[in-house]
Amino acid sequence: MLSGVAGLVGFSALAGLLVTVMVTPAVALTGITASSTIGIFDSLPEYIVINQQPERNTLWAQYHGEGNTNGYYPIATIYDQNRQEVPYDQISQFALDAAVAGEDERFFTHGGVDVQSVIRTALDNVIAGGIEGGSSTLSMQLVKQIYVQQALQEPTEEERKAAYEQATGLSFDRKLKEMKLAIGLEKQYTKKEILTAYLNIAFFGDNTYGIQAAAQRYFSVDAKDLTLPQAASLIAIVQFPNSRALDTPDNYEANEARRDVILASMQRLGMVTDDEYQAAYDTPVDDAFVKPSPPSNGCIGAQEHSKWFCDYVVKNVKNFAFLGETEADREAAWKRGGYNVYTTLDLDVQIPAQNLLWNYVPAAETAFALGGANVSVEVGTGRVLTMAENKVYDNTLEGGGPTTSAVNYNANEEYGSSTGFPGGSTYKLFTLLAWLDAGKGLGERVSGDARTVDQAKFKVSCTDGGGPYGGPYPFKNDGGQSPGAMDIVTATAGSVNGAFISMGLQLDQCAIRDMAKNLGVERADGDPLTTNPSAILGTNEITPLGMAGAYATVAASGKYCEPIVVDRATGPDGEELPGQSPTCRQAISANVANTAAVALQAVMTGGTGSASNPGDGIPILGKTGTTNNAEHTWIVTSTTRVATAVWVGNSVGLYPLYDYEWAGYVGNRLRHPVMAGTMAAINAKYGGALFNADDGTLRGGSSLQVPDLRGQSPEAAKALLEGLGFGYLDGGPIDSEVEAGKVAQTDPPAGATSAFGIVITVYTSKGNKTAFPDVVGDGQTYSFDDAKTLLQSQGYNNVDEDCQKLPASTLPTDPRIDKVGSSNPAPGSFVVPGQRVTLVVQKLTC
Known part of the structure; x- marks a missing residue:
């Protein structure tokens, strides 16, 4: 009869009853007053709401291999608390029964407070001379756990500690609070709902919350598949998780002892048969019984090929608008969890991309800090399809040794802790685009020679990129060649430094910098891109992800799309959420982009990037980059579908890759098999088409004619040439008839x-x-002797004779016989006096 009282009487009457049976015996022990306690009781709300508790977030990637679910595969679980809420019908009946038998035998008959237990506990407290227990029902324990969870969500450690002590401390006030709210729960929710909520909120040790996470953590099964001994063993944990959790063999004995008590209660209550009880009782809690799954929280526990992408996603949580209005809202929602996030990662190409880096850029290299990165984005959307690194991801405090890292080489300092790498000649893209944007053509010819230029001759109109610049800037071409004049396609295909410096001399360096910024490229450390002349050749420290996005812009006819990583998501309640929509803009004109694509395709078909071409016939554009001594090497490519950037170089230090060899490749060429294999996998799935055609207006180029400078002073000639855009070089004096000192x-x-x-x-x-x-x-006039005499009189003392035979029909009286017919030098030609002369005499026989 007492068990039904709580459901029949009002709260005020119940307060009086509880004070009588529980509080009054303790007045003498604690000094509290019944009237104050009843006031606290009456001031409480009618019931507490069962809210969503912190859960796991799960990241999914596209995948069509074994184990996929509707084309997706789970790659990581991210959580503040390891919990996955499950409904009543997804929990083993053994677990439901064990919870009742072990924690609250009269759960289905009381109204939230088990008055029989209250009376027994009150007498026990009097005998003990203090507050020793509280006769908690499952409903009361649920109330307590709700407050514990609320305490754990407080913003500071001090606030969390205070709230936790208030939620768990032994006091009559807290116990009365739990009682009233438990009664309110019983009026608001069904028994099944309360029991399900309890099993989903309970703590099972080792940051494991809820029956589903506990079943997976300790037995590698779902909650619905728990056996009788497994279920009882889990319920044995909840009262004393520190000493009974199954994360250590040290707790096995205590767990088994409590489990057997629960099994006995289940047998006594008729929940299991005698045979079931005996079989469970005879099952020891040992290493053979416990079948744990290691904790997989965070990106360190992610699918092995996906850890770097996982890290990038987690660091982008603040940008996910589907999680809330503000960054604080989004972080809080993510911490509460329960989201299934369907990312842009494509495991079908991510796995080969990651394996290629591991194969060709060994993480275990000890001679120097060898690094490698590989990232792909979808053209026209910005969806990040792959993100790989040669190092193994490990963000633990102790780290994992030289083969691991927590720095994502693909991303910038904010999203990957990387300060980037000099882009080398891949950065020449922005000079090419600025050149075309200024109306200059691919057919223009510029000097490709290595030389020293005066930095003061470069135009720099902005003030935030460094400068002003002055002084000599010596540079060389790869191999030291000086190829002379060349058109822009040839210069791009061969990545000729001299040609791009010549182009830069005709452009504003800030226009080149702004072109890079407009295509999403930034310095990884967040500082402004520099505008010094050497930046033309790629001294800015940038990221592979930024460069992949820039080349994707060219392939998309000038449309730049910011990188995104989430296609869609579902919330804790199963609600469909939109994910990240592509954010794109027309960064450069379509004709500039399409014309640039012409030159960049030449790089991949016969130029410096041809070793990275997979040779599958799909059109591809790209650009290589190599810094001094090959300390950093790059290749960035794009089809009409996917753009990819590969970097191989020094993550720390300046070791020359020319001095390194691996897998049959000199170090500066390791990028090529990585790119070729990655593009082969991408092209096999995504294909590609012809790039959009340009309109031809930027194909040609203006030509300049060298002026006639003969007879001018050197100073006037220099001014005229430089005014026309030529360089001037003094070749020194030569033999000439022109006035001495004038241009010859x-x-x-x-x-x-x-x-x-x-x-x-x-x-x-x-x-x-x-x-x-x-x-x-x-x-017919001069004999040899007459001609020689005349020449000697004018200083030509070295005169030789040669013979020219006249035709056989010549008569003996022909006036040409024995006369000079020609001379070398020719009459009237300008020569230096005194040089050797040959006179040709005409004769009948020679």
């Missing part, structure tokens, strides 16, 4: 078509040439 000739010669920035060599005259005398005349 140029190389290239006057009238030749040349390119902007080409250096014109200017030669001045010694003024020492004169016209050679005419000793030939009409071929």
Whole structure:
């Protein structure tokens, strides 16, 4: 009869009853007053709400291999508390019964408070001379656990500690509070709902909450599949998790003792048969019984190929609008958990991309800090499809040794703790785009020669990229070659430094910098991109993810899309959530992008990137990059579907990759098998089409003619050449008939078509040439001796004779016989006096 009292009387009457049976015997022991306790009781709310408790978040990736669910595969669970709430019908009946038998035998008959237990506990407290227990029902324990969970969500450690002590401390006030709220729960919720909520909230040790997580953690099964001894063993944990949890063999004995008590109660209550009881009782709690699954919280426990992507997703939580309005709301929602997040990661290509890095860029290299990264984004959406690194992800405090890292080389300092790497010649993309955007064409010819330039000649209109710059800037081409004038396609295909410096001299360095920024490229450390002339050749420290996005922009006819990682999600209640929508904008004109694609395709078909072309016939554009001594090497590519960036280099230090060899490749070429294999996997799934055609307006180029400078002073010639956009080089004096000290000739010669920035060599005259005398005349005047005498009189002392035979039909009276018919030098030609002369005499026989 007493068990039904709580459901029949009002709260005020119940308060009086509880004070009579529980509080009054303790007045003498504690000094509390009945009236104050009843006031506390009456001031409480009618019931407490069973809210969602902190749960796991699960990240999913696209996958069509074994184990996928509707094309997705779980890659990671992220949680503040390891909990996965399950409904009543997904919990083993053994577990439901064990909870009742072990914690509250009269659960289905009382109204929230078991008055029989209250009376017994009150007498026990009097005998003990203090507050020793509280006769908690499952409903009361649920109330307590709800307050414990609320305490754990407080913002500071001090607040959490105070709230926890209040929720768990032994006091009559707390016990009365639990009683009233438990009664309210019974009026608001069904017994099944309360029992389910209790099993979902209970703590099972080792950061494991709820019956589902406990079943998986200790027995590697779902809650619905728990056997009788397993279920009883789990319920044995809840009162004393520190000493009974199954995470250590040290607790096995205590767990088994309590489990057997629960089994006995289940037998006595008719929940199990005698045979079931005996079989469970005879099952020892030992290593053979416990079949644990290791904790998998966080990205360190993620699917082995997906850990770096997982880390990037977690660091982007603050950007997920589907989690809340503000960053604080999103972080709090993520901490509460219960989300299934369907990411953009494609395991079908991520697995080969990651394996390729592990194969060709060994994490265990000890000679130097060898690093490698590989990331792919979808053209036209920004969806990140792959993210790989040669190191194994490990963000623990103690770390995992030299083969591991917590720095994501693909991302910037904010999202990967990386300060980036010099981009080398992959950064030339932005000079190419700025060149075309300025209306200059692919057919323009520029100087590709290695040389030293004056930094002051570069235009820098902005102030936030460094500078002003001055002084000499010497640079060289790979291999030291000086190829002369070349068009932009040839320069791009060969990645000729001299040509891009020549292009940079015609551009504003800030326009190049702004082009990079507009295509989503930034310095990884967050500082502004520098605008010094060397930046043309790739000295800014950038990220693979940023460069993949930039090349994807070219492939998308100038449309830039910010990187995104979530396609869709479901909330704790199963509600469909939208994920991240593509955020795209037209960053450059379509014609500029499409024209640039022409030059960038030449890189991959016959240029420096051809070793990275998978050779499957799918059109591909790209650009290589190599810093001084190959300390950093890059290849960035794109089809019309997917763009990919590969970096291989020094994560720390400046070891030259030219001095390294692995898997049959010199270190500076390891990027190529990584890229070729990755693109083969991507192309096999995503395919590709022809790039959009340009309109032809930027294909050509203007031409410059070398002016005729003969007779001008060197100073005037230099000013004219530089004004036209040529370089000037003094070639020194040469033999010439021009006035001494004046310009005699140029190389290239006057009238030749040349390119902007080409250096014109200017030669001045010694003024020492004169016209050679005419000793030939009409071929009938001068004999050899007469001609020789005349020449000697003018200083030509070295005169030789040669013979030219006249035709056989020539008559003996022909006036040409024995006369000079030609001379070398020719009459009237300008020569240096005194040089050797040959006179050709016409004769009947020679």
